[in-house]
Amino acid sequence: MKVQLPPAIARLLGSATIRRSQNWRGCRKIISATSLHVCTQTLFSRTDDAFFATWCPRMTPDTIRLTVNGKVHDIAVAPATPLLYVLRNDLELNGAKFGCGLGECGACTVVIDGVAARSCVVPVGSCTQRHITTLEGLGTRERLDPLQAAFIENQAAQCGYCLNGMIMTAKALLLRNAHPSEREIREALRYNLCRCGTHVEIINAVMAAAGRQPSSGSDRDAAI
Numbered sequence: 252m253k254v255q256l257p258p259a260i261a262r263l264l265g266s267a268t269i270r271r272s273q274n275w276r277g278c279r280k281i282i283s284a285t286s287l288h289v290c291t292q293t294l295f296s297r298t299d300d301a302f303f304a305t306w307c308p309r310m311t312p313d314t315i316r317l318t319v320n321g322k323v324h325d326i327a328v329a330p331a332t333p334l335l336y337v338l339r340n341d342l343e344l345n346g347a348k349f350g351c352g353l354g355e356c357g358a359c360t361v362v363i364d365g366v367a368a369r370s371c372v373v374p375v376g377s378c379t380q381r382h383i384t385t386l387e388g389l390g391t392r393e394r395l396d397p398l399q400a401a402f403i404e405n406q407a408a409q410c411g412y413c414l415n416g417m418i419m420t421a422k423a424l425l426l427r428n429a430h431p432s433e434r435e436i437r438e439a440l441r442y443n444l445c446r447c448g449t450h451v452e453i454i455n456a457v458m459a460a461a462g463r464q465p466s467s468g469s470d471r472d473a474a475i
Contacts, residue, residue, distance in 0.1 A: 315375055319344065320388030330376025334368075335359045337375050338385060346386025346415050350444075357416035357443035361385050367423035386415050389422065398422055398460040405456040409447030416443045421457045430461050 317324045319342060326341050338344045338361070347370050350358030354369035361370045362384040390396035395403070398418055408414055417440060424431055424439040431439070436457045445453065455465045 319383045332375045334373040334375045335370040344385045360416040360419040362423050367420045401456040401460040407452040407456040409449050413445040
């Protein structure tokens with residue numbers, strides 16, 4: 252079976268069609284030609300909307316309406332773009348950090364409809380008609396969120412890079428359980444990475460925000 256190619260790709264390949272039976276070899280030719288075409292269009296500031304709509308439908312810009320920290324934003328962006336990129340690059344909300352880009356370290360965490368989410372792997376197109384809260388939406392310099400105040404009071408920071416994820420994950424926990432136990436706090440934060448080793452202070456801060464007293468050293472060692 253032959254597949255009809257767009258004129259731009261056909262010119263680069265020297266053929267208007269390609270056989271499906273060519274499998275990887277044919278796909279490799281299309282990918283190479285597509286890459287060359289995209290680079291050419293970019294270099295010469297040209298846009299072939301029909302080409303992108305046909306061959307890169309997920310990367311075709313669309314108008315996405317987001318509700319972030321209570322404000323509505325209409326943004327022209329490809330639906331497959333990670334939410335993190337839109338928050339930082341388009342909305343200039345830099346609380347969420349780029350860490351691993353794989354949804355594993357937690358530095359990019361935001362709260363979506365009350366649930367902690369790794370924004371580096373959440374497509375922005377899936378966030379319409381949902382409420383997104385970033386670190387900037389918790390409080391202000393003049394009026395901190397109680398959780399932010401607890402982190403400052405307990406000096407729960409070293410380099411600070413992981414703090415966005417720690418705070419936003421803890422915030423999502425407190426939204427569904429205002430008075431979690433230390434074990435529940437540990438479970439909620441277990442997949443948020445801190446390379447500085449500030450885990451004890453972080454747990455103490457969340458417990459303070461939850462109105463609980465930190466356990467003694469022996470109890471904490473036993474729990475670990």
